[in-house]
Structures are given as C-alpha cells and as structure tokens.
Amino acid sequence: MNGDEMIKRWHIMSEEVISGVAEWRQQHPKATFREIEDEVDKRLAALRARMMTDVAVQSAQTEWEEGERAAVCPSCGAELVKKGKKKRKLQTRGGQEVELEREYGVCPRCGQGIFPPG
Numbered sequence: 001m002n003g004d005e006m007i008k009r010w011h012i013m014s015e016e017v018i019s020g021v022a023e024w025r026q027q028h029p030k031a032t033f034r035e036i037e038d039e040v041d042k043r044l045a046a047l048r049a050r051m052m053t054d055v056a057v058q059s060a061q062t063e064w065e066e067g068e069r070a071a072v073c074p075s076c077g078a079e080l081v082k083k084g085k086k087k088r089k090l091q092t093r094g095g096q097e098v099e100l101e102r103e104y105g106v107c108p109r110c111g112q113g114i115f116p117p118g
C-alpha cells in the first residue's frame with residue numbers, strides 16, 4: 001500500500017465518522033454532553049486505530065528495507081534472519097485492538113524472535 005492509497009482510505013473513514021455522528025445525532029436529539037462525547041470518541045477511536053496501524057506497518061517496512069543494519073538482535077547484535085511476515089496484536093490507549101502484519105526476524109545466535117524495530 002502506498003501513501004496515496006493510505007490517505008484515500010483515511011479520507012473514506014473520516015467521512016464515515018462524520019456522517020455516522022451526524023446520523024447518530026438525529027437519532028439521539030436529547031443526548032447529554034457525556035453521551036455525545038462517548039459516541040464521538042468511539043467512532044474516532046476506530047479511525048485512530050486504522051491510522052496507527054497503517055503508519056506503524058509502513059515505518060516498519062521502510063526501516064527493514066532501507067537499513068539492513070537496523071535489523072539486528074537487541075540482545076547480542078547479530079543480524080536477524082528474515083522469517084517472513086507475522087501478525088502481532090497491540091492495544092491502543094483507546095482500548096482498540098489493532099493487528100499489525102510485520103516482517104519477523106530470528107536471531108541466528110541466540111534464537112530470539114523479533115519484530116524489528118521494536
């Protein structure tokens with residue numbers, strides 16, 4: 001996925017957030033300030049998680065491709081052996097679970113499996 005496609009995807013998702021909140025507002029005309037806040041937060045959290053996932057995946061790819069020296073074992077410094085892509089689950093502060101598919105490496109010296117860079 002290139003940067004343009006990523007931005008296009010974010011635009012689509014932002015529009016869904018905007019129209020979703022507008023629609024919800026019509027269905028809940030008497031919502032309290034707190035309820036509105038919860039609803040907006042919930043919808044923004046999904047967009048936030050998507051953006052974080054896309055940016056994280058892209059930075060990881062960039063670092064692995066550009067700097068072969070960056071992909072070393074943090075314990076012993078040996079160069080990692082690429083093992084293909086592996087999924088990794090992370091939690092955002094908003095409590096959303098995101099799944100990152102990243103290049104995975106194993107240290108040939110100490111056998112540690114790592115997702116560079118961190």
Ligand SMILES: [Zn+2]
Pocket residue numbers: 073074075076077078107108109110111112
């Ligand atoms: Zn090692």
